[in-house]
Amino acid sequence: MATAARLKAPPTAPGRLPLIGHALEMWRRPLEFLDSLTAYDQIVAVYLGPTPTYVLAGPEVVDRVMVADAGHFAKGCSFEKLRDYLGEGLATSEGAFHLRQRRLMQPAFHHRQIDHYARTMARLADERFSSWQAGQVVDVTQEMFDLSLAIVTSTLFSTALDEHIAADIRHDVPVVLRGVYNRASIRPASGRSSPLLETAASRPHTTGCAGPSTTSSAPGAPASPPSSRTCCRCSCRPRTPTAATP
Structure with a gap:
């Protein structure tokens, strides 16, 4: 009798309290x-409070999720919650629209x-x-x-x-980044937005920059460096197949 193979649960990182x-x-x-x-x-499970986050800690699985089988994974609820603040850019869009943006x-x-950028950076x-x-x-x-910022x-x-x-910009970027992280990491009740983001958005500005939204044509602002040299933290979920319509 054939038996269904059971997937091994990812190990939990030591030190969980x-x-x-x-x-x-x-x-x-x-x-x-x-x-x-x-x-x-x-793949290793890390708990931030009671909620597990799965860290892709090996290059093979990172390549599979991010490249080889990227079409089978969505970016997840964290990115969905950020679209109200960051718009439909490369970081938040998916599918055909994301491909169009990339092109x-x-x-x-x-x-x-790239050569020009490198000379400017140096x-x-x-x-x-x-x-x-x-x-x-x-x-x-x-x-x-x-x-x-200069680069x-x-x-x-x-x-x-x-x-x-x-x-x-030096003053506002840390506030926005903290608010974005708070918005992505915490599930507020009744869909309320992050207080940090609300504070940043309501703060008066004389330059036309309103918190996470900016009137500038620049596609991005200076971002915090990655949290790890070798680990890729992803909040991915498998895509739910769309039911065929008659």
């Missing part, structure tokens, strides 16, 4: 914690453009490094953010941003 799961580890040492997951399996973006990533990094004085104490986080504006905008707009 009651109620909070692995949230303490993620808060205390996120890079080391995520890097450690590669030692257990290609529209391809010219910007031609090898000649020039701006050298200029910032040259501005430091011997014995000067620098805020590395602020310096890297300012460098990222983005130099490669995506036709003109440089003045210091007032740059200061607003």
